[in-house]
Amino acid sequence: MSPLLERSSENLRTCFKIINGYIFLSSTEFLQTYAVGLCQSFCELLKEITTEGQVQVLKMDQLLGNMIEMWVDRMDNITQPERRKLSALALLSLLPSDNSVIQDKFCGIINISVEGLHDVMTEDPETGTYKDCMLMSHLEEPKVTEDEEPPTEQDKRKKILALKDPVHTVSLQQFIYEKLKAQQELLGEQGFQSLMETVDTEIVTQLQEFLQGF
Structure with a gap:
C-alpha cells in the first residue's frame, strides 16, 4: 500500500478507501502490522504533496489521526x-515529528509507552533502578536444573531468532528516553514543555520514575 501512496496523488482516494475498509474489518491486526509504515508514508506525503493532491490533505490528516487514535484505544x-x-515501540517510532497530527496524539503515545513500561520493567530492590525484563543477551545461558533437559539445537535456533x-x-x-530527547531537540525547550503539558501529571510522574538515571 505504501508504494501506491507514494506514486502519485491519483491513487490517494482509492488507497484511503482501502485503508478505511481494512481498519473497520480488522483494526487490531491491521494496525499492528501496517500502522507504522502507513503513518510514515502519510507524513512524507504531507511534505511532498502536489497541487492536484491538495484536496486530499484534510482527509489524509483525519485518517492519520484516526489511525493513531484507534491504535491507542x-x-x-x-x-x-x-x-x-x-506496539509501544512502533508508536514511539513516529517521534520525533513536527507533524501537527502526530503532536496532537502525543499524549496517547506517551500513555501507551508508560503502560508498556509497567508491563516490562522490573525494579532492582538494592539499587532502586529499573530494567527491561524482556531484553536478551547473546551471553545469557538458560539456567537448567537437574530435572531439566539441556537446551536442544531447536531451542538454540529459537533463541537466535528471538535475538x-x-x-x-x-x-x-x-x-523512550532517546525519542523524547530527539523531540525536545526538534521543538526546543519551550515547545517540548508545551507538548508534555498535554500529558496527565500522574503519567508524567510515572514516566520520570522509570527514566531515572538517564
Missing part, C-alpha cells in the same frame, strides 16, 4: 506483554 485488546511492548526481535533487543526505557 485498542491497546487494551493486546494482552501479550511482548506484543504490547512492540533479532526488537522486543528482545531494544530497551523500551532507553528508546
Whole structure:
C-alpha cells in the first residue's frame, strides 16, 4: 500500500478507501502490522504533496489521526506483554515529528509507552533502578536444573531468532528516553514543555520514575 501512496496523488482516494475498509474489518491486526509504515508514508506525503493532491490533505490528516487514535484505544485488546511492548515501540517510532497530527496524539503515545513500561520493567530492590525484563543477551545461558533437559539445537535456533526481535533487543526505557530527547531537540525547550503539558501529571510522574538515571 505504501508504494501506491507514494506514486502519485491519483491513487490517494482509492488507497484511503482501502485503508478505511481494512481498519473497520480488522483494526487490531491491521494496525499492528501496517500502522507504522502507513503513518510514515502519510507524513512524507504531507511534505511532498502536489497541487492536484491538495484536496486530499484534510482527509489524509483525519485518517492519520484516526489511525493513531484507534491504535491507542485498542491497546487494551493486546494482552501479550511482548506484543504490547512492540506496539509501544512502533508508536514511539513516529517521534520525533513536527507533524501537527502526530503532536496532537502525543499524549496517547506517551500513555501507551508508560503502560508498556509497567508491563516490562522490573525494579532492582538494592539499587532502586529499573530494567527491561524482556531484553536478551547473546551471553545469557538458560539456567537448567537437574530435572531439566539441556537446551536442544531447536531451542538454540529459537533463541537466535528471538535475538533479532526488537522486543528482545531494544530497551523500551532507553528508546523512550532517546525519542523524547530527539523531540525536545526538534521543538526546543519551550515547545517540548508545551507538548508534555498535554500529558496527565500522574503519567508524567510515572514516566520520570522509570527514566531515572538517564
